[in-house]
Each structure stands twice: as C-alpha cells, then as structure tokens.
Amino acid sequence: MPASDNLRFGVDLVTFFHPGFWGVDSYDAIVDHAKSHPRQFWDKILDSIQASGVTGVELTFSPFNWQDAIKTYGSVEAFGAELSARGLQLASGFFAELEASGDFTEAAAQAAIIAKAEQYADFIKACSGDVMVIGAPMRQTPGEEPVRFRDFGQARVIADFLNRLGAILYKKGVKLAVHTEAHSIFAAARDVDLLMLLTDPAYVHMCPDTAHIILEGSDPIQLVDRHHERMIIAHWKDAIGKMPADTPVGADIHERHRPYFCGFGLGRVDWPAWIRLLRDRQFNGWAILELDAAVDPIGDIANGLTLVRQALLPIYR
Template sequence: MASGDRLRFGVDLVTFFHPGFWGVADDGAIVEYARTEPRAFWDKILDSVQASGVTGVELTFSPFNWQDAIKTYGSVEAFEAELSGRGLTLCSGFFAELEAAGDFTQAEAQRAIIDKAERYADFLRACGSDIMVIGAPLRQTLGARPVRFHDFDRAKVIADFLNRLGAILYARGLRLALHTEAHSIFAAARDVDLMMLLTDPAYVHMCPDTAHIIVAGSDPVQLVDRHHERMIIAHWKDAIGPMPADTLIDEHIHDRHRPYFCGFGLGRVDWPAWIRLLRDRSFEGWAILELDAASDPVRDIANGLTLVRQALLPIYR
C-alpha cells in the first residue's frame, strides 16, 4: 500500500474563519454573510478545500457546523453529494460542547451533551465519517480564586463521563477522539497522561494537535509517542512556542492562541521526527492540515501539502 493511501489529508473548516478570505471587516461579518448568503458561503468553502489539494473536511463550530450544512443544502444526502461531487470526504466532526457546557458534571448538563452528541453522530455516520473530535473543558487561569485544582478526583469525574460518552458514540458507529486544546485539561503532558490513564482505551481515543501541545509547553513527539496507540486522527499545525503560564483563560482564549500559530514548517514542531514517529508506530489515518483563521487558506494549505509530499512522505515510506 502506498504512503499516500495510508495517510489521508484534510482540513478543519476553522481555517476559513478569517475576514480577509471573505473580504469583510471582522468575524461578525463572516457570520452575517453565512446567515444571509449560505449557499455562496458553503460553495466557496467546499470549492476552496477542493482547490487546496486535500480531500478531507472536518466540520467545527457555527457557521461551519453540521446544522448549518444541512440548512444550506437541504438534507444530509444533499450535503454528502456536494462533498462527493468535489472528490471530498467528511473525515470527522469537531464537537465543542464540553467547553461550552459549564459544569457538565451535573446530570442535566450531561443529558444535554449526550443528546447533542447522538444527533451529531447520526449525521456523521450518514456522511460516511466515524470520528468525532471532542474539545476538553478549559483549565482555570493561574492564580484565580477560588482555586479549582485539576487533581485525580476531578479528573476521574470527567474521565467517567468521557468513558460513557465514548461507549454511547461507539454504539452509533463513532469513535471519540479527545483533542489536545491548549489551556484545556487535555494539552500539557501531565494532563494528557492523567486523562489517558483514567479513560478506557476501547472507547476514548486521541486527536493530538501538534501546535496546541507546543503552546501548552510540551513536546508533541514525546507526548504522542507515549500514547500512540490511542491516536486515530491528528491535527498537523505549527507554533512558535509556549504561551506564558499566567495567560488569561476566558472566552477569548482561542483568539489569544492565534499569534502563537504559524505557517507549516516555520515553528517549533520537529516535522521529520513527527513523521518518523508515525512511520515507526504504523499510524494510518487522517492528517488534518489545520490553520487557525488563514487569510489565504487555499495557498497555505496547498503549500503545507507540498512540503509534506516533498519532505515528509519520503521519510514515512
């Protein structure tokens, strides 16, 4: 089997969340354009993914989510036809509800999350995907009061819910993959080790994001090597280095991440070591060439894919 068959490349649609790509003033204007001109909005995204050279699409938050896609094209079948007509595959879907749920250890909140996850899972399966990438809850800002320690007892409560959610998704044909989101409870090396220890490997898998692991102050190659058997999909992204330990963690934390991300091959990720790890551990699956809000995403994704094919895939072979 050729290396190109064992590694398949896609993009997360957050890559297109940049005002410059849409010719508008700010993020709010992107959302407004998606609301008023949904067909033009989605056609441009899918045409751009096709033009970039990757073949996979990972859905994410609104206006790039599954509900928006169905509303725009009229049905699940119509959306899948738009993908396949361009030679594209829905490789995965990002689920951000844990981060937004507040105290999801409460039974009512858990029921709401499970309901949303089940409906999302049914959509993903109908489009041929079997992976739901899930963002973990955010950590607390260093020094905040009252202090909420992320210790064994708290982590176990979260892990128990993830185990149950993973089993529910498995029954619907989906695999749960935890995403290493910087400033969440699943990004820094110790936190990832703890959650991997407490969750059942049969039902809870891993989606490492190389850039977010660096922003969290850890080494993606060393970290993923310890848990390589849990990785079922990965986000390939670069970063210039770790953020300060006392970074404010609030609703704007994802905006604060952006200046630390950089073009593929221009940051701290040791890409030759990364691809050797995937080769030596016999990883096969989707590689998501994600960029957080690129002003020229087609060029950036295509350039990243060229670097991968010329410099990395020969190592992988």
C-alpha cells in the same frame, strides 16, 4: 498499497475563519455573511478545499457546523452529494459542546451533551465518517478564585463521562477522540497522561494537535509516542513556542492562541521526527492540516501539502 496511502489529508473549517478571505472586516461579519448567503458561503468553502488539494473535511463550530451544512443544502444526503461531487469526504466532526458547557458534572448538563452528541454522530455516520473530535473543558487562569484543582478526583469525573459518551458513540459506529486544546485539561503532558490513564482505550481515543501541545510547553513527539495507540486522527499545525504561564483563560483564549500559530514548517514542530513517529507506529488515519483563520487558506493548505509530499512522505515511505 504504498505506505503513504495510510495518510489521508484534510482541513478543519476553522481555517476559513479570517475576515480577509471573505472580504469583510470582522468575525461577526463572517457570521452575518454565512446567514445571509449560506449557499454562496458553503460553496466557496468546499470549492476552496477542493482547490487546495486535500480531500478531507472536519466540521467545527457555527457557521461551519453540521446543522449549518444541512440547513444550507437541505439534507444530510444533499450535503454528502456536494462533498462527493468535489472528490471530498467527511474526515471528522469537531464537537465543542463539552468545552462550552460550564458545569458539565450536573446530570442535566450531561444528558443534554449526550443528546447533542448522539445527533451529531448520526450525521457523521450518514456522511460515511466515523470520528468525532471533542474539545475538553478549559482550565482557569492561574490564581483565579475560587481555585479549582485539576487533581485525580476531578480527572476521574471527566474520565467517567468520556468513557460513557465514548461507549454510546461506539454503538453508533463513531469513535470519540479528545483534542489537545491548549489551556484545556487535555493538552499539557501531565494532563494528557492523567486522562489517558483514567479512560478506557476501547472507547476514548486521542486527537493530538501538535501546535496546541507546544503552546502548553510540552513536546508533541514525546507525548504522542507515549499514547500512540490511542491516536486515530491528528491535527498537523505549527507554533512558534510556549505561551506565558499566566495567560488569562477567558472567552478570548482562542484569539490569544492565534499569534502563536505559524505557517507549516516555520515553527517549533520537528516534522521529520513527527513523520518518523507515524511511520514507526504505523499510524493509519486522517491528517488534518489546520490553520486557525488563515488569510489565504487555499495557498496555505496547498503549500503545506506540497511540503508534506516533498519533504515528509519520502521519510514515511
């Protein structure tokens, strides 16, 4: 088997979250369109992924989540059949409940998160997937009161929960991978190092996102190399540079990220070094070519895949 066959390429559905792609004028209008014309909405997404040339799908938040997919097509089996008919596979499912949970340290909140994750894992497994990517809790804006220090004690709390959640999912045949979301407690090099130290590598894995690591001012090549054995899936995305240290971290933080993302190969990611790292560490898994809310997702994904095949895969081989 050629070495390049160890890399399978997919896309996260957040890539399709741009009003222009849907012919509407706002993000709310996308949601309204998805609710009023669900079959048309999902068929367009899956047809577009097929046309782009990648074969993997990573589900994410509503209206791109697993519940919406089942509601649209009627069952897990029917959704799986729609993927298969287009030569697509479920690469992974993004789980955002921890990021949005508020005080996840409360027993009731943890129980609710675990229950939702178990249902999601059953769906992922039924679609022949085996990876759940999870977003970590967000940091607060520097200087915000009362101050919450992300110190060793606080890191142990989240690590304990991730260990237990990872063990529960493991029994269902699904692996938990923490996503390096900028401005979360798992993106800057120090934070990643700390949480990787405190979690059990048998149950907690890593989904590095090259662009989000750069937004935090860290080097994705150096950071991932330190923890390469924990990486089971990766988001390939480019960024123009670090965001200001005093960036407000509020409900709009994901929108604040978007101006810093750029087309594949146009930013600060050293892609030849990245592909050499994956080659040398013998990475085998999904590479998610993610673009947040792309105006032309089909063209952007296809162009990114062309660059990968022409410039990077020869290095990998």
